[in-house]
Amino acid sequence: xxxxxxxxxxxxxxxxxxxxxxxxxxxxxxxxxxxxxxxxxxxxxxxxxxxxxxxxxxxxxxxxxxxxxxxxxxxxxxxxxxxxxxxxxxxxxxxxxxxxxxxxxxxxxxxxxxxxxxxxxxxxxxxxxxxxxxxxxxxxxxxxxxxxxxxxxxxxxxxxxxxxxxxxxxxxxxxxxxxxxxxxxxxxxxxxxxxxxxxxxxxxxxxxxxxxxxxxxxxxxxxxxxxxxxxxxxxxxxxxxxxxxxxxxxxxxxxxxxxxxxxxxxxxxxxxxxxxxxxxxxxxxxxxxxxxxxxxxxxxxxxxxxxxxxxxxxxxxxxxxxxxxxxxxxxxxxxxxxxxxxxxxxxxxxxxxxxxxxxxxxxxxxxxxxxxxxxxxxxxxxxxxxxxxx
Numbered sequence: 242x243x244x245x246x247x248x249x250x251x252x253x254x255x256x257x258x259x260x261x262x263x264x265x266x267x268x269x270x271x272x273x274x275x276x277x278x279x280x281x282x283x284x285x286x287x288x289x290x291x292x293x294x295x296x297x298x299x300x301x302x303x304x305x306x307x308x309x310x311x312x313x314x315x316x317x318x319x320x321x322x323x324x325x326x327x328x329x330x331x332x333x334x335x336x337x338x339x340x341x342x343x344x345x346x347x348x349x350x351x352x353x354x355x356x357x358x359x360x361x362x363x364x365x366x367x368x369x370x371x372x373x374x375x376x377x378x379x380x381x382x383x384x385x386x387x388x389x390x391x392x393x394x395x396x397x398x399x400x401x402x403x404x405x406x407x408x409x410x411x412x413x414x415x416x417x418x419x420x421x422x423x424x425x426x427x428x429x430x431x432x433x434x435x436x437x438x439x440x441x442x443x444x445x446x447x448x449x450x451x452x453x454x455x456x457x458x459x460x461x462x463x464x465x466x467x468x469x470x471x472x473x474x475x476x477x478x479x480x481x482x483x484x485x486x487x488x489x490x491x492x493x494x495x496x497x498x499x500x501x502x503x504x505x506x507x508x509x510x511x512x513x514x515x516x517x518x519x520x521x522x523x524x525x526x527x528x529x530x531x532x533x534x535x536x537x538x539x540x541x542x543x544x545x546x547x548x549x550x551x552x553x554x555x556x557x558x559x560x561x562x563x564x565x566x567x568x569x570x571x572x573x574x575x576x577x578x579x580x581x582x583x584x585x586x587x588x589x590x591x592x593x594x595x596x597x598x599x600x601x602x603x604x605x606x607x608x609x610x611x612x613x614x615x616x617x618x619x620x621x622x623x624x625x626x627x628x629x630x631x
Contacts, residue, residue: 253423254363254368254378255382257423258383258386260419260423261323261389262390264326264417271406273287274401280342289343291586292586294346297347298355298579305355306359309362319356319359322352324417326353327421329350330417359574361577362570367429374505375560383501383555384498387501446566450562454580458583458587459612460554460615461585463524463588463607465592467604467608470592470604470605471531478602481537493544496545504556512623518623519553520553523549523550558577559574592604
């Protein structure tokens with residue numbers, strides 16, 4: 242079979258991933274800016290909004306994953322999440338007070354937060370019944386999300402600068418409409434087998450499953466802690482050019498996509514857990530390098546290590562988690578998405594806390610500690626699996 246024909250059946254799912262990523266990329270990066278500049282709230286309200294929406298989203302996403310595993314049409318569940326995102330966007334456009342945004346977030350964006358996990362569920366259910374390399378397919382799906390985030394945020398901020406927040410939210414609504422029609426009309430309907438769900442759930446969620454989930458959370462927490470503190474560290478504490486943080490993000494985004502695809506090829510030759518552990522080693526080296534860097538060229542060069550860390554981590558994490566619970570596609574997809582969201586929340590809180598009492602530079606030490614923790618979690622995982630295999 243030619244590579245062209247092998248790739249074609251995967252194309253709808255990769256496009257669905259791209260549309261899902263684009264939708265969130267026109268909203269998520271703007272929320273803090275939107276609340277401060279448009280709604281005129283104090284910074285503490287950003288934390289109130291983010292924590293409330295994240296926590297409610299965790300519960301709803303996990304419940305939607307449970308419904309998918311019980312045999313509900315995963316395409317329709319995905320469509321529900323996207324419709325809720327669209328409703329929230331309409332509410333944001335017309336909101337003038339914080340409590341309007343807060344209610345729209347808790348009632349609708351919390352459901353919309355399940356869009357990524359339901360997209361992963363739709364893709365995962367299809368992939369389970371195909372004779373394809375699952376690690377390679379998962380890497381392509383994750384790479385499509387990353388590609389959306391390369392394009393989306395710069396366009397979102399450009400739209401806000403020229404036309405206001407309503408313009409970016411309107412583009413997100415357009416993405417919602419396209420994605421909803423696409424999943425209903427183009428993507429084949431996906432349903433999970435309903436047999437022995439409860440027995441499977443009890444038998445699958447072993448210690449290795451939770452260890453991988455903890456490592457995924459740690460990887461995201463360390464990454465977001467660095468990203469949250471890096472711009473202010475580079476501009477305010479090092480006194481480097483204002484365009485450098487954006488250039489750094491662009492370089493790592495361009496490098497991490499091929500690294501994700503490389504992770505799938507490496508998984509054919511090496512144990513996925515080992516690849517994940519190596520990713521954390523790259524992360525530790527990167528954070529040490531950033532801490533001691535003083536110049537633009539040093540920080541830009543270090544993005545190679547950052548891309549190796551995040552690309553390998555993101556490219557193999559979902560596959561490794563699915564291997565621990567192969568019969569729970571909906572549950573593992575929701576769990577993966579929720580682990581990354583909790584990591585994002587903890588990383589953001591951690592960056593602010595360290596910067597408050599120390600400096601933005603010291604937040605990099607926090608990222609190093611988290612990456613070291615993630616590495617140790619993976620070493621424990623490999624030890625547990627080795628003992629179980631005896």
